[in-house]
Amino acid sequence: MEFKGESIIKFNEAFPDDKACLSYLAEIKWNEGYQCKKCGHDKFTVRKKNLARDCNRCHHIESPTAGTLFHRVRFGVRKAFGIVFEMSATTKGLSSSQVARRYEISRPTAWGFMHKVRKAMESSHNHPLEGAVQVDEFVYGGKETLKQGRSKDTRKKKLIGAVELTEEGKVKRAYFQKIVDYSSQSLESIFKDHIGDNAQVLTDKWTGYGPLAETYQIEQKYSDKGGSMKQIHTIIHQLKSWLRSVYSWVHEQHISKYLDEFSFRLNRSLFKPSIFHRLIERMSRAKPITYQMIKISN
Ligand SMILES: [Zn+2]
Structure with a gap:
């Protein structure tokens, strides 16, 4: 069974308890058959309580959550599935304190688990943007009124975004990254990670893009108050208002993870009904x- 759709009613019917969720995870985990992690044997007995598989030869026990991002989720898999479902379905901000209240768990627990979901939302870097692409750099946070470059506001983050357009000029996919400055070297990272060699890239006149034109096909246009790159500016605007709703100074060092979450949903908006399943699959693999790893990673 593959759960599809965005209906909370159907979701609750499909996943009434922990067992239903564990069975869903077991199906994903062993979809190509079971093999004991310890001895390689392929016969097993299922434990009723948690659907763990007990190897018939060496009795090594493996639960559906072992070795996945659901590993040791203390508040139960059903709540975890609920949070994943909401994060996959909502385009509005969902903060960790909201999740904490709604699922009756502590805020740090909600925060930690939501970051695990975001981990699964990270780009695989396997699908670079192609065709017509717009790239622009921008700032987020701190005092928006301060002039660029002169700002001593350390809460201000420098970011860069790239969007791929459809033939009709609509936004198809987008990626965002945090950068340390506006040097060519920093700007290049989004090209390396997310833009195909044959993409036709449009940027503003910033000199930092100049050297990149040796490797990439770049056209530089005066920004004309954003008029020449309307699509990327619209998306940047959406990203900023979404960030404002989910993200506070507490999360500052983690901004990259929020950028991944925004892109993950945006890039799959054409396949909305299957986002939840894909996400569970990614978390399971x-x-x-x-x-601790979440707290120190950036
Ligand atoms: Zn075994």
Whole structure:
């Protein structure tokens, strides 16, 4: 079974309890058959309580959550599924304190788990933007009124975005990154990570893009108060208002993760009904991470 759609009613019907969720995870985990992690044997007995598989030869026990991002979720898989469902369905901000209240868990627990979901939202870097692409750099946070460059406001983040357009000129996909400055070297990272070699890239007149034109096909236009790159400016505007709703100074060092979350949903807006399933799949195949690892990573 693959859960599809955005209906909370259908979601609750499909996942009434922990067991239903564990069974969903078991199906994903062993969809190509079971093999004992310890001895390689392929026969097992299912434990009723948590649907763990007990190897018939060496009795090594593996639960559906072991070795995944659901590993040791203390508040139960059902609540975890609920949070994943909401994060996959909502385009509005969902803060960790809201999630904490709605799922009756502590705020740090909600925050930690939501970052695990964001971990699964990270780009695979396997689908570079192609065709007509717009790239622009911008700032987020701090005092918006301060002039660029002169700002000593350390809360202001320098970011860069790239969007791919459809033939009709609509936004198809987008990626964002944090950068340390506006040098060519810093600007290049989004090109390396997310832009195909044959993309036709449009940027503003900033000199930092100049050297990149040796490797990429770049056309530089005067920004004309944003008029020449309307699509990327619209998306940047959406990103900023979304960030304002989910993200506070507490999360500052983690901005990259929020950028990934925004892109993940945006880039799949054409496949909305399957976002939840894809996300559960990714979480089930990702290696577990701890709260400590989330806190120090950036
Ligand atoms: Zn075994």
